[in-house]
Amino acid sequence: DKITLSVIKADVGGYVGHCAMHGELILEASRHLDDARSQGVLVDYHVTACGDDLELIMTHSHGVDNRDVHHLAWEVFEACTEVAKKLKLYGAGQDLLxxxxxxxxxxxxxxxxxxxxxxxxxxxxxxxxADKTSAGAWNLPLYKIFADPFNTAGLVIAPTLHAGFRYEVHDVKGHQKILFSTPEELYDLLVFIGATGRYLVKAVYTKDGEIAAVSSTERLALIAGKYVGKDDPVCVVRCQGKFPAVGEVVEPFSMPHIVEGWMRGSHYGPLMPVPLSQARPTRFDGPPRVICLGFQLANGHLVGPCDIFDDPSFNEARRLCNVIADHLRRHGPFEPHRLPMDEMEYTTLPQVMAKLQDRWQPLEN
Ligand code: 13P
Ligand code: 13P
Ligand code: MG
Ligand code: MG
Ligand code: MG
Structure with missing residues (x-):
């Protein structure tokens, strides 16, 4: 029997500003998912938040892209939007486009x-x-987890991982997808996934076709055609056995890589791995955060969560994040703290530029 794990998330109102989640929204979402579990639509669920994003973690037997499960998630977000409106939380219904x-x-x-x-x-x-970042934030860690032997010892020493993996990469601007086989096509893979604004690792498979990881690749600005906050993506990874060990899966986050999405979705900043209690980005609305919840599945039931980044071994990553954050912040409105112009097209900057359109004079020669 197959089980489906669905993680569906949205920002339906921030508390305070874009910082955190109000407890009433967690309660409202939990009430709905509890009903759905009683009615047999779900096997199990867990509701949590990263920053101002409401995260619905659900197990069921209906497969991916199931209408009932998606409808349930949509209804939860709508109901929570009503609660957010009542409390006048910031950006009520923000991600419901x-x-x-x-x-x-x-x-x-x-x-x-x-x-x-x-x-x-x-x-x-x-x-x-994650919060305050975009869908491309998973490219680097997913590369390290499934293709870098300096990260994942099992690629070298475990017979179950030694064959390598397959990456499904989506071109979110060209609306096409491609599969890369690693380690054979490592360099081809990197040509694309190094460009994190356009090419996103959607999924990773074992060479015999088993799903190993899947990420959310929705890019809000491309859907809305304008700035509506950041994507704040999620990613699910299966561990152990023919997949990397839990410790290999979280190891990339000991290096706080620099991602887009800080302040007004318009700045680069280091991604800080934090326990749930610290997933409330406040400094300059950041720096960007990532949480990691571990579960053991037992006949579809979510045994957990285990708050994986609640571990002093990530203290140095957090400290380094703050050092990098200080340095980037001193650049103020200058690149490379601010995103390059082609990415700023998806922010509110074009509106400011439009005002100055008539003031430009041609250069003499
Ligand atoms: P334990 O002996 O703690 O189960 O460790 C197994 C292991 O090798 C983890 O990497
Ligand atoms: P969110 O996408 O988390 O709402 O972030 C909006 C933002 O850019 C805050 O500065
Ligand atoms: Mg928000
Ligand atoms: Mg957010
Ligand atoms: Mg967002």
Whole structure:
């Protein structure tokens, strides 16, 4: 029997500003998902938040892209938007870009990462959830986890990992996808996924076709055609056995890589791995955060969560984040703290520029 793990998320109102999640929204979402579990729509669920993003973690037997599950998530976000409006939270309904549900939340604003698989004898899963960053934030860690032997010892010394993996890469501007096989096509893979604004690792598979990881690749600005906050993506990774160990999966986050999405979605900043209690980005609305919740699945039930980054071994990563953050912040409105112009097109800057349109004079020669 196959089980489906669906992580569907949206920002439906921030407390305070874009900082954190109000407890009433968690309660409202939990009430709805509890009903759905009683009615048999879900096997299990866990509701959490990273910054101002509401994260619905759900297990069920209906497969990916299921209408009932997506509709449930949409209804939860709508109900929580009503609570957010009542409390006048900031940006109530921010990520709900459409008003009529049409069978699937893809393309409507929420981020989605889903995978269907046969649950193993033991099924350890980790779920990464980020705030103040964009969907491309997973490219570098997913590269390290499944393709870098300096990160993942198992690629070298474990017979179950030695064959390598396959990466499914989406070109979110060209609306096309491609598969790369590693280690054979490492350099081809990197040509594309190094460009994190356009080419996104959607999924990783073992060479015999088992799903290993899946990420949300929704880019809000491309859907909305204008600035509506950052994507704040999620990523699910299966661990152990024929997949990397939990420790190999979280190891990339000991190096705080620089991602886009800080302050007004318009700045680069280091991604800080934090426990749940610290997933409340406040300094300059950041720096960008990532949390990691681990679960053991037991017949679809979510045994957990284990708050993976609640570990002093990530203290140095957090400290380095603050050092990098200080240095980048001193650049103020200058690149490379501010995003380059082609990415700023998806912010509110074009409106400011339009005002000065008539003042430009041609150069003499
Ligand atoms: P334990 O002996 O703690 O199970 O460790 C197994 C291991 O090798 C983890 O990397
Ligand atoms: P969110 O996408 O988390 O709402 O971030 C908006 C923002 O840019 C805050 O500065
Ligand atoms: Mg917000
Ligand atoms: Mg957010
Ligand atoms: Mg957002």
């Amino acid at each position: 459409s008003h009529a549900f049409s069978g699937n939340v893809r393309g409507m604003g929420p981020g989605v990462a889903e995978m269907e698989f046969v649950e193993r004898e033991s099924e350890p899963i980790v779920i990464f959830m």
